[in-house]
Structure formats: C-alpha cells, structure tokens
Amino acid sequence: MKIVVCVSHVPDTATKVKIGDNGKTIDPKDVTYVVNPYDEFAIEEALKTRDAVGGEVVVISLGTDANKESIRKALAMGADSGILLKSDSYRDSLSVAKALAAEIKNQEAQLVFFGKQSVDYDAGIVGQLTAELLGFNSVSVVVDFKLEGEKITAEREIEGGREVIETSIPCVITAQKGLNEPRYASLKGIMAAKKKTIEDKEAAAAENYTEILTMSKPPAKSPGKILGEDASAVPELVKLLREEAKVI
C-alpha cells in the first residue's frame, strides 16, 4: 500500500520567541528548526504499517528548501522517498491542505499520516482539512491504530477518556503522543537516506483565506509573591486564594 506522511518543519519547542521586524512572524535568527514533534509519531506509525502490510512510505513537506532537513530525517528513520512541495510565501492552513491534497491524490495513497498539530501556529487542522478535500475518512488525535485489510480501528483522545473508532481506508490519521515510540535514525539509516531521492515540485497554488495582521507577545505576567519557605505560610496562602483571588 502507498502510505504518505506529511511533515512540517518547525522551531524547536525550547525556542525563545522574539517577534520579527515585520511584526507578523518570529525573528528566525538563532532558531533551530526540527521535525514537528507530533510528526515523528506519524512517521513511526507509517513505517510500522508499511512493515506490517508491505508497500512504501512517501514523505511530503510543503515549504522551502530548509524543509528538506526534516524530510531527510524521515528518510533516515526509514521512509522510502520524499517530496518537497516548494512554496516560499506564507500559506494559511487551508491553502497548505489544498496543495497537500493535490499531491496525495497524485500519489494515489490510501493511508495518510499527519501530526495532530504543528507546534508553530498550533492550528491542529491540516490533517482533517486535507482528508475532507480528498473525500477520505479521518480520525484525529489518535493514540492507538490498527489496520486489518481495509478496516481501521483507532482510538482518539477526548476529554476524560478515549473513543474507539471504526472506519476504513482511504483514511487520514493524525497522530498524538502516546501512539508509539518513534525510532531513532540509525547511522545506517542516515547513510541510506543520502541515497534516497527528494523530488522538488511546485506546490499547487491556492489562495489564503486568512491573513496575519500582527504578532505580539502576550502581556507579561509579573511574578507574584513568595509567601514563605515552609508550612507556616499555608494559612496566608489559603486566605489569599479565598479572599483576594476568590478561587476557592
């Protein structure tokens, strides 16, 4: 089976955000970019599925040449080939999804893995947007996945528990932490990845429906009071919570 994994290339979660001079994006200086953490679970599940049912895993990332670093990482973990959908300017989620959907259709993939969310804009929607554009089933925020023939049984996280969902391919799965333990790329994998191809393609054009006007820092929270260093401070704490904050 042809399996696609979509990966985004994002600032490391430890990044200290500084707003850029344009007032609309972060200042990319000194920022380390990595594979979106949730996409590692997506890659792992794609590889596991391929190893179980046969077929190939194609990694797709939309962005600039820099995204090749994340594609390369997925190849080093074991994916078969990569595609960079080149796009230099900012695209909103639906515009990204339209370009991804066009390429997934072109690939004739039956199963597509996404991360549940990119840790840059935290939208959490590209997977389901793409699924619907393709007319595929979808299960989001998945922590357990099983494929038997055409049938999919997946568990998704909800408030206070999990939903067990039955559906079938063609399907989009968005991966949540807990789905699996992503493998490390072995030295052999890293060497092998150098020989695998990453194809460059123009991303299909699609209009943006949203526009970022400004990016700003949230109002700084001033550090509060340290009331003491032992249990003798507890009565005052409880009093403040009750009378000042009125939360208990």
Add this chain to the structure above:
Amino acid sequence: MANNILVFIEQRNGEVKKASLEAIAAAKKLSGAFGSEIKAATIGNEIKGLEKAAQQGAASIVHLKSAELLNYSTSAYADLLNNYIAENDIDIVIFANTAMGKDLAPIIASKIDAGIATDCTELKVNGDSVIVTRPVYAGKALVDVKFTSSKKVITIRPNTFPLGEPVESSVEINVMEQSNLNLSSKVVELKKSGGKIDVAEAEIIVSGGRGLKEAENFKLVEELADVLGAAVGASRAVVDAGWRSHSEQVGQTGKTVSPNLYIALGISGAIQHLAGMRSSKYIVAINKDKDAPIFQIADYGIAGDVFEIVPKMIEEIKKIKEN
C-alpha cells in the same frame, strides 16, 4: 453580506457542554456588530440542558436527533452540519475548541471552502472584517488574524469567554429526526480514563511533577485535588516515568489548560510546561527551589517542601470547606 452565525452545541452523554455555551457568548461579539442572529444546532439523541443555549442568546435551536447519534461520528456529524449550513445560508460557524469541535471544524471548513482559525481567545469586527486573536508557539506569542473569505469557521478556547447572565427566552427547540446517516466512521466504544475530572475541563487543577519523588506520593496530589474538587495534572517528566497517564499531562505536548486556579507541586516550570498552563487565571507554585522558573509566573508561591506544605494545605482547606 448577511453574516448568519451558527454555533455548534456539543453534547456528551446527553449533556450540553459548557464550552459550547461559551461559544455563544463569543458569537455575540460578532452578532452584535453585524446585527445578525445566532442560530444554534446540536446533534445527538436525548439531550438535556438545551434551554441554556437560548438563555445565553441563541435565537433558534435545532436538534438533529437519532438514537444512532448518541456517540460521536465524524462523518455523520459533518454531513448533518453541512446540510444545515447550506439550508440556512450560514456564513460563520463557531465551535468550542474541544476534542469534538477540533475534529469537526476543519472538516466543515473544507466542505464549505471557508477560512478557519482555531483556539481563538478574542473575536471582533472591524468595519466589515472579522478579526480573531489566537495564541501561537504554545502561547509564547499571539496573532491577530483577519478573515479574507466570505465563509468563516472559528473555534474558541474554553474557559475564555465568560457566560452571560441567563435571560428569559421563549425559543423552542426544533427537534428533527434524522435517518440515512453516513456512518462511515463511528465510535464503537467509549473508554473512560481513571481521573474523575479531565484537566481540559477543570476549573481547578492540582498538578504534580518530579518533585514528588515517586508515583506513590501522588496520593498527596490526589487528596488536595479531592478537597478542592479539582482535576489532577502532571508534568511530562512524571508521565514519561510512567507514574501518571498521558491524558493528565499539561504542556506543549500535553493539554493546554486555562483553569481559574492552577497549583503546581514540585514542578520546575520548563518552557514546555508553562506553554500549557500560562493562561490559567491564578497560579500557585510549591517548590523547594526558590529560583525555579515556575515562580516567574506564579501569583503565589511557597519556596518549600511539598511533603510538608501539601498536608497542611489539605488541612487548612478542609477547615474552610467545613465552615
């Protein structure tokens, strides 16, 4: 443009979710400026509490009903909503940013070719434009986003838009039986997790970190949570150690929460943890290291030993609860 607004009212186990009522409160920011009405639609079997949607300001309420819709189905819910949107000429669809809302909203956006913005903390109208504010980079920054499409889909962060005082309303609930559902994807089982209250929905959260030393000691966290009627949360360190389940993890790769009160016990306050809880209204930190970063965002702190301080907190809070 008509700017007809629809708020999706989510139910779980036949009960209307508070976060959906908050979505009506948020929708008022748009309906007021546009002079348009707020319609509400819900999907499920028997549903209690729908009158609350009217009391919050919904001008009409439709209940798309079937016994087969008791549990969630992405495909059936999306198709039903899509039909409703087409028949009622809806321009703006608002969901709560819950597990269900987050799943459905993008599917609806693709179906109706709408711009979409999720997890919004502010909504406003400027001239003809809808502008929303949403956190990005795990709350380290905020963006103001303007829609340029005529159709719009918005999800709003729970616990952010306060409910209005309930008003008298004569709106009737229009129940419409549904058949021939698209159940190509459906929930076949619900598994409840151990915790009584989910961190994503709690008004008070008591979280524990590695400072608790071992899994056993979470009894202390649970006990404090119990006396406060709070949910138990956890840092990633203790989830990774297998002391607590991932469903309790707060932070960048866990849940984003904004309770009224967040109590961090033995948590250092790593940037990824802060990302998930910094928008809490009040933050209390107990940590024996007075330089721990958690104190930078805590409203109140005690720089001491959790094993000494938490039992005393339990005792004091029990006292006031008894009076």
